[in-house]
Amino acid sequence: MSRKPAGVRTEYIETETGNKVARKANLVGTQHIMLGGKTVIMADAMIRGDLARTAPTSSSSSSSGTAPGSNTAVFIGRYCFLSKGCCLRPRDASTRARHADDTPSAFTYMPLRLGDHVFVGESAIVQAAAIGSHVHVGKNVVIGEFAIIKDFVRVLDDTVIPANMVIPSFTVVAGQPARIVGEVPEGGHEAFELRELYRTVGNNPQPASV
Amino acid sequence: MASFTPYAYIQCPCVDSVPGSRSPDGASTPTSHSSPEDDERDFDPRSPRSNYSLYPIEYMLYCEDCHTVRCERCVTEEVVTLYCPSCLFEVGNSSVKTEGNRCTRSCFQCPICIGPLSVQSLESTPAAPEPSLLSADHATATGPAGPWILCCSYCNWNSSEIGVKFDKPQGIFAQLSKLRSGYDNHHSRYTSSGDGDTYPTKRDADGEPGSTKARFASLKSFYQTQMSNENPNSGLGSTMDYGYGSPGALSRIMSLYSGNTLSSAKPKSKPTIMREADTTKEGLFPAKLDDTSVMSGLRSAGYDGTATRAQVNVQVEEGARFATDLWPIPYVLRTKRTKRCPSCRHILSKPEAKVSNTRWRMRLIAGNYIPSITIKPLIPVGAPGGPTTHLLTPVKPVQYLLTFKNPIFETIKVTLATPAVTPGRFASKVTLLCPQFQIGANSDDYNLDEVLKDRDKDPQRKRSDTTGQQVEAGKEWDSGRNWVSVVVEVVPSSIQIEPKPTILKKLGEVDDLGPLREDEDIVEIPIFVHLEWEASADQVTGKDREDKETKEKKELAYWCALGIGRISPE
Ligand SMILES: [Zn+2]
Ligand SMILES: [Zn+2]
Ligand SMILES: [Zn+2]
Ligand SMILES: [Zn+2]
Numbered sequence: 001m002s003r004k005p006a007g008v009r010t011e012y013i014e015t016e017t018g019n020k021v022a023r024k025a026n027l028v029g030t031q032h033i034m035l036g037g038k039t040v041i042m043a044d045a046m047i048r049g050d051l052a053r054t055a056p057t058s059s060s061s062s063s064s065g066t067a068p069g070s071n072t073a074v075f076i077g078r079y080c081f082l083s084k085g086c087c088l089r090p091r092d093a094s095t096r097a098r099h100a101d102d103t104p105s106a107f108t109y110m111p112l113r114l115g116d117h118v119f120v121g122e123s124a125i126v127q128a129a130a131i132g133s134h135v136h137v138g139k140n141v142v143i144g145e146f147a148i149i150k151d152f153v154r155v156l157d158d159t160v161i162p163a164n165m166v167i168p169s170f171t172v173v174a175g176q177p178a179r180i181v182g183e184v185p186e187g188g189h190e191a192f193e194l195r196e197l198y199r200t201v202g203n204n205p206q207p208a209s210v
Numbered sequence: 211m212a213s214f215t216p217y218a219y220i221q222c223p224c225v226d227s228v229p230g231s232r233s234p235d236g237a238s239t240p241t242s243h244s245s246p247e248d249d250e251r252d253f254d255p256r257s258p259r260s261n262y263s264l265y266p267i268e269y270m271l272y273c274e275d276c277h278t279v280r281c282e283r284c285v286t287e288e289v290v291t292l293y294c295p296s297c298l299f300e301v302g303n304s305s306v307k308t309e310g311n312r313c314t315r316s317c318f319q320c321p322i323c324i325g326p327l328s329v330q331s332l333e334s335t336p337a338a339p340e341p342s343l344l345s346a347d348h349a350t351a352t353g354p355a356g357p358w359i360l361c362c363s364y365c366n367w368n369s370s371e372i373g374v375k376f377d378k379p380q381g382i383f384a385q386l387s388k389l390r391s392g393y394d395n396h397h398s399r400y401t402s403s404g405d406g407d408t409y410p411t412k413r414d415a416d417g418e419p420g421s422t423k424a425r426f427a428s429l430k431s432f433y434q435t436q437m438s439n440e441n442p443n444s445g446l447g448s449t450m451d452y453g454y455g456s457p458g459a460l461s462r463i464m465s466l467y468s469g470n471t472l473s474s475a476k477p478k479s480k481p482t483i484m485r486e487a488d489t490t491k492e493g494l495f496p497a498k499l500d501d502t503s504v505m506s507g508l509r510s511a512g513y514d515g516t517a518t519r520a521q522v523n524v525q526v527e528e529g530a531r532f533a534t535d536l537w538p539i540p541y542v543l544r545t546k547r548t549k550r551c552p553s554c555r556h557i558l559s560k561p562e563a564k565v566s567n568t569r570w571r572m573r574l575i576a577g578n579y580i581p582s583i584t585i586k587p588l589i590p591v592g593a594p595g596g597p598t599t600h601l602l603t604p605v606k607p608v609q610y611l612l613t614f615k616n617p618i619f620e621t622i623k624v625t626l627a628t629p630a631v632t633p634g635r636f637a638s639k640v641t642l643l644c645p646q647f648q649i650g651a652n653s654d655d656y657n658l659d660e661v662l663k664d665r666d667k668d669p670q671r672k673r674s675d676t677t678g679q680q681v682e683a684g685k686e687w688d689s690g691r692n693w694v695s696v697v698v699e700v701v702p703s704s705i706q707i708e709p710k711p712t713i714l715k716k717l718g719e720v721d722d723l724g725p726l727r728e729d730e731d732i733v734e735i736p737i738f739v740h741l742e743w744e745a746s747a748d749q750v751t752g753k754d755r756e757d758k759e760t761k762e763k764k765e766l767a768y769w770c771a772l773g774i775g776r777i778s779p780e
Binding site for chain 1: 268
């Protein structure tokens with residue numbers, strides 16, 4: 001596929017299902033990360049698969065591959081795009097216990113789910129419980145724990161979505177803390193499609209069509 | 211200022227239309243106003259009126275029956291579903307009428323920062339391991355007990371700061387409104403006794419709930435009785451009929467204005483003057499003229515203890531002055547709406563009714579009917595021979611590529627027109643190098659790779675290879691199966707504010723030497739787009755296109771405003 005001579009390390013690892021993962025991406029606990037295919041992960045993007053439901057110490061034993069789903073920390077759908085320096089971090093349901101005197105018996109990380117066509121902007125931090133399909137998360141956005149983002153949502157740059165917030169479909173949110181600032185227009189649905197963007201990155205990038 | 215994204219806005223024909231019902235002459239029908247071919251008229255994208263009619267193509271719908279674009283301002287909307295944006299529960303129409311447009315479950319926004327509030331146990335806030343989120347048995351066994359409070363996860367405000375605690379974690383709205391009316395009642399009584407004004411006895415005796423809702427209800431019933439007493443014939447009609455049109459009310463008003471003349475002429479018909487509400491039972495809410503408590507509050511709480519304008523504005527009830535007067539805000543409901551064409555009433559867009567369903571039953575978007583326009587500099591910023599900054603240099607010609615992409619299955623003939631200079635104080639020169647061209651039809655089996663192959667065949671035509679190709683007047687710059695790129699040349703004006711040379715002035719013209727206004731440094735080109743295509747007669751419905759042979763000539767024309775870039779201030 002690559003035009004580069006054999007032996008030269010390519011910038012991206014391209015998997016059978018069409019994922020393009022930059023070699024400089026920082027994936028921790030890959031056995032707990034599920035990619036739906038055709039997803040792009042750029043350099044310095046971080047996915048904390050190690051924050052799986054069980055205690056992180058036991059996750060190093062690689063027996064978890066037999067039952068995917070039960071122990072998966074991060075689910076990513078098709079045609080997602082994780083920009084440079086973003087971080088996907090499953091939320092830790094035991095954070096509220098941090099101040100407690102008794103240490104929690106087990107880590108209770110809940111899986112983080114991304115739908116299809118989810119764009120995560122540069123340096124964004126995602127700790128949401130779930131992000132739907134056709135969602136655009138801008139640059140430097142912080143999505144707090146337990147937050148739920150439904151389908152067709154545009155999160156503008158530098159937004160901070162507080163923990164527990166629910167963002168309904170077809171809304172545009174911005175601000176610190178986030179508030180709904182607009183509606184996605186009827187003609188704006190196609191802009192969430194990431195097939196085109198997927199083609200323009202990788203070891204053999206195609207020029208953007210008109 | 212660092213970057214500027216070029217834009218193309220389309221003007222909706224509703225800009226020069228008056229809604230049919232309100233047309234001043236009354237005779238013109240709503241359909242007679244749309245005359246987009248009227249290119250005699252000038253279009254200034256900067257005029258304040260234009261603000262309301264210019265939209266990006268994504269925001270526009272298209273009516274197939276009227277063959278024109280429609281914007282969000284002119285479409286008529288019908289609510290399909292009302293729902294709470296936080297719990298996503300649907301709210302029935304009847305409950306909206308009785309309960310109002312806010313969520314009546316447990317969804318609240320923080321009064322300080324508008325972040326979402328969640329219900330937490332007051333006891334367990336810092337210590338309990340799992341508040342109510344995991345298994346139910348867990349919750350019942352060791353689950354935290356009340357009292358409960360609302361907590362903000364963003365700014366850490368919680369409702370105990372205003373002394374609000376709940377007995378149970380469900381039905382917070384009802385609990386809160388009960389607390390609120392009790393609070394207001396207590397509050398008003400407390401201040402009135404402190405004021406020592408003329409009303410305390412009355413108010414204490416009445417013991418009316420102090421909420422706005424209750425006051426409104428008592429005012430309404432008071433004035434209704436007043437009116438029916440005054441004029442039994444008209445006042446008894448409907449509850450919304452205030453009886454101003456009745457002869458009794460008219461004579462009363464006449465007597466007020468004309469004074470003695472009327473009453474002396476007809477002494478027997480002198481009406482009894484309507485009394486105003488003067489007790490709290492009747493809904494009177496005396497203004498608190500004594501500000502001593504407010505001043506002492508200010509002294510103790512300081513500036514930080516006062517509520518900001520923004521915080522007061524989002525409160526449900528008015529009159530908050532201190533942070534301690536701010537109450538949790540129940541979420542305002544949102545809607546899913548159907549949109550109709552203003553003139554033919556056909557449905558242009560209709561969402562599925564269910565909140566969770568993001569599909570649309572109908573969605574006639576302009577982008578499927580008229581060509582999209584994208585703008586980019588011919589020579590990208592930073593490229594050899596290209597500009598080094600995103601700002602436009604005054605008096606230095608710069609070329610931009612306008613790419614028109616055809617979404618329909620017919621070839622479109624496009625004719626463009628622009629004024630030679632942009633309107634406004636800073637007139638930039640504009641030249642369209644190819645004002646007339648044809649865009650090929652879109653097709654179902656549209657294949658991106660094929661288009662790319664076409665383009666790669668001829669390296670001379672590659673858009674990035676700008677040095678080899680000369681910009682020729684009257685020629686398209688580049689084209690593909692269903693798109694065409696043309697060049698527009700702009701000579702940006704200087705944005706120095708200086709008097710115009712007298713020789714260039716029109717008679718009586720006065721110099722506008724005011725400071726640079728917002729976005730006045732943007733080169734914005736008004737461009738008139740005229741489209742012509744032949745449509746199969748049945749293309750409207752999209753069925754049996756092949757069967758029909760009859761072709762119909764279609765035309766559409768509209769103004770666009772193209773934002774090219776900002777002029778450097780030098
Ligand atoms: Zn309109
Ligand atoms: Zn709600
Ligand atoms: Zn807050
Ligand atoms: Zn119509």
